[in-house]
Amino acid sequence: MADTLNNITCPACGCEMTKIFLPDKGINIDICANGCGGIFFDNQEIQEFSSPDSDISEIKEVLSNKNFTPVDESKTRICPACNTPMAKTRALGIQIDTCYKCGAIFLDNGEFEQVKSKFKKRQKVQPVELNASGDINIQEFYREAQEEKFIEEAGYNKLSQIFPGRRGLGLLFWLLR
Secondary structure (H helix, E strand, O other), rough: OOOOOOEEEEEOOOOEEEEEEEEEOOOEEEOOOOOOOOOOOOOOOHHHOOOOOOOHHHHHHHHHHOOOOOEEEEOEEEEOOOOOOOEEEEEOEEEEEEEEOOOOEEOOOOOHHHHHHHOOOOOOOOOOOOOOOOOOOOHHHHHHHHHHHHHHHHHHHHHHOOOOOHHHHHHHHHHOO
């Protein structure tokens, strides 16, 4: 779902939310600046802040030096983007309101800082050179893989019909190793 461009009401307290445009991210963040201090992220917007060094100074500025209305966090909230009840999920040690229909997330006052502090920088994945020494005989590998697949598909019962007696099965497994 795209960024909501219309003014929306806070799912926690019902006040009109303030839109803050973040030009470096190219998105609008909805903040309940005159009510409970919650922040609403449209589908996947929160990922824009997953880097530990992401600049959130504009969000902090809107929330600074204000007294926010306490809210009942146990109440079911309705997503202001798609009008669907939001689910309460536990993640990163806090309860987050998530809309499974449009992917929006609502964080109560103070939760964004908690989430942000727990984002971890991803390590770069090093490319792995496969079979650099050429030590695998590919034809032998495929033959063994096909034999294993035959054993899995045929099953023990069919094999016992083909090779009756325990001695026959032992011989078969000895041949296949």
